[in-house]
Amino acid sequence: MRPGAVDVDLGPGASVAVLDVGGTEIKSSVLDGGGRLCPVVHSPTPRGADVVDRVVDAVAAHVELARASHPDLGAVGLVVPGIVDPERGRAVFSENLGWRDVPFPDLVAARTLLPVGFGHDVATAGRAELELGAALGARDAAVIIVGTGIAAASFVDGSPLLAHGWAGELGHSVVDPAGPECVCGARGCLEAIASTAAIARRYAAATGTTVPGSREVLALAEAGDPAARGVWDGAVAALAAGIRQLAAITSPELVVLGGGLSRAGDALFAPLAQALARTVPPHRVPVLRPAAIGAYAGLVGAALLGREASR
Amino acid sequence: MRPGAVDVDLGPGASVAVLDVGGTEIKSSVLDGGGRLCPVVHSPTPRGADVVDRVVDAVAAHVELARASHPDLGAVGLVVPGIVDPERGRAVFSENLGWRDVPFPDLVAARTLLPVGFGHDVATAGRAELELGAALGARDAAVIIVGTGIAAASFVDGSPLLAHGWAGELGHSVVDPAGPECVCGARGCLEAIASTAAIARRYAAATGTTVPGSREVLALAEAGDPAARGVWDGAVAALAAGIRQLAAITSPELVVLGGGLSRAGDALFAPLAQALARTVPPHRVPVLRPAAIGAYAGLVGAALLGREASR
Numbered sequence: 001m002r003p004g005a006v007d008v009d010l011g012p013g014a015s016v017a018v019l020d021v022g023g024t025e026i027k028s029s030v031l032d033g034g035g036r037l038c039p040v041v042h043s044p045t046p047r048g049a050d051v052v053d054r055v056v057d058a059v060a061a062h063v064e065l066a067r068a069s070h071p072d073l074g075a076v077g078l079v080v081p082g083i084v085d086p087e088r089g090r091a092v093f094s095e096n097l098g099w100r101d102v103p104f105p106d107l108v109a110a111r112t113l114l115p116v117g118f119g120h121d122v123a124t125a126g127r128a129e130l131e132l133g134a135a136l137g138a139r140d141a142a143v144i145i146v147g148t149g150i151a152a153a154s155f156v157d158g159s160p161l162l163a164h165g166w167a168g169e170l171g172h173s174v175v176d177p178a179g180p181e182c183v184c185g186a187r188g189c190l191e192a193i194a195s196t197a198a199i200a201r202r203y204a205a206a207t208g209t210t211v212p213g214s215r216e217v218l219a220l221a222e223a224g225d226p227a228a229r230g231v232w233d234g235a236v237a238a239l240a241a242g243i244r245q246l247a248a249i250t251s252p253e254l255v256v257l258g259g260g261l262s263r264a265g266d267a268l269f270a271p272l273a274q275a276l277a278r279t280v281p282p283h284r285v286p287v288l289r290p291a292a293i294g295a296y297a298g299l300v301g302a303a304l305l306g307r308e309a310s311r
Numbered sequence: 312m313r314p315g316a317v318d319v320d321l322g323p324g325a326s327v328a329v330l331d332v333g334g335t336e337i338k339s340s341v342l343d344g345g346g347r348l349c350p351v352v353h354s355p356t357p358r359g360a361d362v363v364d365r366v367v368d369a370v371a372a373h374v375e376l377a378r379a380s381h382p383d384l385g386a387v388g389l390v391v392p393g394i395v396d397p398e399r400g401r402a403v404f405s406e407n408l409g410w411r412d413v414p415f416p417d418l419v420a421a422r423t424l425l426p427v428g429f430g431h432d433v434a435t436a437g438r439a440e441l442e443l444g445a446a447l448g449a450r451d452a453a454v455i456i457v458g459t460g461i462a463a464a465s466f467v468d469g470s471p472l473l474a475h476g477w478a479g480e481l482g483h484s485v486v487d488p489a490g491p492e493c494v495c496g497a498r499g500c501l502e503a504i505a506s507t508a509a510i511a512r513r514y515a516a517a518t519g520t521t522v523p524g525s526r527e528v529l530a531l532a533e534a535g536d537p538a539a540r541g542v543w544d545g546a547v548a549a550l551a552a553g554i555r556q557l558a559a560i561t562s563p564e565l566v567v568l569g570g571g572l573s574r575a576g577d578a579l580f581a582p583l584a585q586a587l588a589r590t591v592p593p594h595r596v597p598v599l600r601p602a603a604i605g606a607y608a609g610l611v612g613a614a615l616l617g618r619e620a621s622r
Contacts, residue, residue: 095593140474154560156472163451163467166562166595173559174552176488184593186555241485244497248484249465249560251477282406282495284477 008132008293008300010035014074016306017066017114019059020121020298021045021080023096023148026055027296028062030070031077031303040296041065045097052102059104060111076108076116077306079298084120085165092165117305123160123168124301125258125293126153132300133292134256142252143291144170146239147259150191154250161250171195175241193238196260202231218264235261236268240275247283258291265290319443319604319611321346325385327617328377328425330370331432331609332356332391334407334459337366338607339373341381342388342614351607352376356408363413370415371422387419387427388617390609395431396476403476428616434471434479435612436569436604437464443611444603445567453563454602455481457550458570459508461501465561472561482506486552504549507571513542529575546572547579551586558594569602576601 016031026045030038041062046054059078067073082094091102105118119127126135126143135141135155144152150171154161161167171191172184179188180202192198199214206227211217214235220228243255261268273288280286293300327342337356341349352373357365370389378384393405402413416429430438437446437454446452446466454464461482465472472478482502483495490499491513503509510525517538522528525546531539554566572579584599591597604611 140477152560156467156474156478157470159468159470161467161472161561163562163564163595166451166558167467167560169559169562169594172593173556177486177552178489186590241488245484245556246560247477248480249463249478249557250472251474251480253474279497282483283480284474 008037008303010303010307013307014310015070015072016075016077016303016310017063017070017073017112018077018299018302018306019062019079020302021055021059021078022121022298023081026058026062027299028066029296029299030066030073031306032070033072037296037299037303038069040299047097051097052099052107055097056104056107056111059108063108063112063114073114075306075310076112076114077302077304077309078104078108078116079119079121079124079302079305080104081121083165084118084123085162086119087162087164089118115309117302117307117309119301119305120165121298122151123153123162124305125297126155126301127160127304128293128297128300129256129258129291130155131304133297134289135254138254140250140252141254141256142243142246142250142286143256143258144243145259146195146257146261148195148197150195150242152246154246154252156250170242170246173242173245175238175245179238190238190242194235194242194261199231199235199261202234203228206231214261215264218267222267233271236271236275239272240279243276243286244280244283247280247286251284252286253284254289255286256289256291258294258297262290319348319614321443321614321618324618325621326381326383327386327388327614327621328374328381328384328423329388329610329613329617330373330390331607331613332366332370332389333432333609334392337369337373338610339377340607340610341377341384342617343381344383348607348610348614349380351610358408362408363410363418366408367415367418367422370419374419374423374425384425386617386621387423387425388613388615388620389415389419389427390430390432390435390613390616391415392432394476395429395434396473397430398473398475400429426620428613428618428620430612430616431476432609433462434464434473435616436608437466437567437612438471438615439604439608439611440567440569440602441466442615444608445600446565449565451561451563452565452567453554453557453561453597454567454569455554456570457506457568457572459506461506461553461570463557465557465563467561481553481557484553484556486549486556490549501549501553505546505553505572510542510546510572513545514539517542525572526575529578533578544582547582547586550583551590554587554597555591555594558591558597562595563597564595565600566597567600567602569605569608573601
């Protein structure tokens with residue numbers, strides 16, 4: 001596997017410029033005509049006033065870079081964060097990036113003169129895991145991305161849950177009404193306890209010692225630091241509680257965990273699987289699996305969307 | 312509207328014997344060739360050893376009664392509680408009635424020599440509300456039945472969530488991990504706080520005074536009894552918390568409340584709508600509506616299933 005590339009094979013078809021617009025950076029690549037992804041290009045996501053124009057400019061620049069190496073580009077695949085309604089072709093809302101009801105596929109198509117496949121970053125990453133990755137062949141599955149935020153892509157009876165882009169905001173489901181305050185205004189949201197940012201923040205709040213991230217909290221917990229152990233175990237319990245809510249409402253047979261926290265490996269998966277076995281019944285207990293496609297699943301999902309748009 | 316009958320009109324088609332097997336009684340009716348439901352017949356649900364054989368006997372007896380008045384019966388529509396997989400034609404599990412993996416549609420078809428449409432009581436009642444009742448035309452809706460238990464039927468992007476019968480067990484989703492113990496073994500399930508049985512039980516536990524049901528607790532609350540007010544307000548808050556979980560995971564635009572508790576009317580709907588407006592954001596805040604079909608929605612759903620099976 002080439003550095004920065006993603007080891008997937010979508011088979012022959014159109015060449016597609018694929019883009020994943022994140023809160024921090026825009027990642028892009030090219031799905032070549034053979035169905036492989038080229039090395040990934042990163043650039044900072046524009047912020048502030050005129051964010052929509054500046055993001056469209058940046059996306060267009062990534063597409064022209066892709067076209068320089070692949071003049072036969074047949075489509076663009078584009079995913080963005082926030083609330084996204086792919087059916088209406090609208091980025092409904094992003095608190096983080098500050099936009100509302102933006103017709104990105106129309107804007108990007110007008111600039112690039114290419115058809116644009118468009119979707120939500122996590123929903124599309126989930127689809128990539130379902131069609132090509134850790135959830136291959138599952139009918140009822142949830143793909144939960146635990147990074148600085150938490151979001152889920154749910155598939156029930158083989159179909160993705162969209163609800164005009166509003167489904168899957170698991171990070172802002174309350175798992176403990178007596179828990180810490182969340183930026184959303186509620187108390188005890190899953191994201192306020194179990195995101196990588198929350199784990200670092202809660203350790204700092206408990207001890208007065210700032211740590212760079214959740215990885216350091218885990219290392220401290222494994223070295224015997226009781227405050228770190230409490231924060232880590234609390235995050236695992238909160239994730240189990242969130243998954244139990246899914247079990248009650250959509251009942252996935254399989255839960256795939258991706259995002260930064262999932263790189264903790266057994267330190268996360270072993271206690272979480274134990275907690276699920278204990279707490280999820282009488283609901284169906286899901287099998288737990290790490291994401292297979294990983295950090296570039298959004299780009300792979302964008303490739304699936306772009307291939308569809310090229311037809 | 313005739314007493315014991317249901318005021319729906321499914322239009323001309325096959326005559327169907329419709330049955331709703333509940334934990335306490337079996338209700339049946341006939342959907343006539345004009346699409347109207349005849350008066351409803353009630354009999355106790357058999358229990359104990361041989362429950363499956365005895366329920367099949369009772370169902371066959373109801374069907375023969377229906378055939379006596381409607382010799383042209385073209386199908387049976389049958390709904391049962393518990394975990395139900397309509398695709399496999401199996402009643403997967405009922406803790407209450409004590410059965411597991413029962414092929415009811417095959418058993419009833421063999422006895423009655425009629426095609427059998429088969430489904431879950433609450434899922435089917437939800438479908439009746441979506442196709443004919445309070446959720447008519449909604450794409451993303453949840454129909455929550457709050458009686459002695461609590462269950463939900465969810466529709467996302469216009470499709471029901473099945474998950475092989477495991478979706479919709481909202482009553483056993485935890486809304487407060489510090490809450491009361493539930494029969495399922497968890498603490499703070501919605502059903503342990505907000506079902507009609509829980510409301511009566513929690514009032515008795517708080518005061519030592521036994522009451523027949525949630526209706527009496529509401530009357531006491533309205534008369535100024537602070538313990539009754541606390542129990543009632545706690546139930547409303549728990550329902551709001553359960554609906555917020557739905558908002559995060561499936562995001563209904565509309566929530567329909569049925570079952571015994573919904574007959575409390577404004578005393579339930581007014582404070583619950585206020586609580587949703589306050590607590591559900593940043594998720595989409597659903598509109599709240601009482602069920603339109605009511606106590607016989609399971610029979611109306613069975614009629615829809617029976618009409619399909621007759622084709």
